[in-house]
Amino acid sequence: MAARTPAERIVAAIRAIPRGEVAGYGHVAQRAGLPGRARMVARLLSRNDDPTLPWHRVLRSDGRIAFPVGSEGFVEQCDRLRREGVDVTDEGRVRTAKRARTLDEAVWG
């Protein structure tokens, strides 16, 4: 096994997100061993070319989709999440079954 690069660790962390659940950029980064690199995760997804990567499960710290409402990426992410059983409002807000105020306890808590 080759030495995993930070980017690979981030990808692995995203792949570790269970279907129907979501995680925040900061959480993914921290789980990847890169605390404070939330922007690195975002940049990776923006440049990611892996269709098997569940990028749609990655949301902002507010629990909202990182795309502007009505945007193409927003619609796609929203659609994918809904197909996994995740409730998403028109505002892009994601509601987990645990109904936690913060993703911290909703997913990885």
Added chain:
DNA sequence: CTCATGACTAGCT
């Protein structure tokens, strides 16, 4: 090396 950009976050008003 410096400036500008971005799928971010936390803090303050």
Added chain:
DNA sequence: TAGCTAGCCATGA
């Protein structure tokens, strides 16, 4: 609760 500002990290010109 909502909106704005400053801070932080990586990359590209």
